[in-house]
Amino acid sequence: MTSKVILVVEDDPIVRLTTQKQLSALGYNCVTIATGEEAVAADHSEFGLIFMDIGLPGIDGTHATLLIRERELREGRQRIPIVALTAHSDRSRCAGAGMDDFLQKPALLDDLRGMMTKYMS
Numbered sequence: 812m813t814s815k816v817i818l819v820v821e822d823d824p825i826v827r828l829t830t831q832k833q834l835s836a837l838g839y840n841c842v843t844i845a846t847g848e849e850a851v852a853a854d855h856s857e858f859g860l861i862f863m864d865i866g867l868p869g870i871d872g873t874h875a876t877l878l879i880r881e882r883e884l885r886e887g888r889q890r891i892p893i894v895a896l897t898a899h900s901d902r903s904r905c906a907g908a909g910m911d912d913f914l915q916k917p918a919l920l921d922d923l924r925g926m927m928t929k930y931m932s
């Protein structure tokens with residue numbers, strides 16, 4: 812298991828806490844933030860994966876992802892896996908914004924485990 816931390820971008824405090832507990836149960840530490848703006852501004856080098864809500868105040872999860880991808884290209888950074896974690900079901904919009912994968916909320920522990928295996932192994 813990698814020691815990298817997971818970034819969870821989620822504006823709902825209940826979902827934030829639930830996701831944090833689930834990731835902790837899987838052996839991962841996470842940092843949670845509540846806005847797309849913070850997600851774009853964060854130093855992604857410390858994170859192994861981002862779980863990104865779509866419905867966020869200010870810029871939404873797809874817009875934040877577009878800006879993160881632009882920044883990676885501009886700064887020559889490594890491409891971080893971004894997984895949508897959302898009640899919305901527009902997979903193609905998520906993929907079009909540069910997201911790697913998609914989980915429907917509420918995410919089951921097995922769903923999260925599958926993503927960690929896929930992107931963090």
Ligand SMILES: [Mg+2]
Pocket residue numbers: 821822823864865866867
């Ligand atoms: Mg939301």
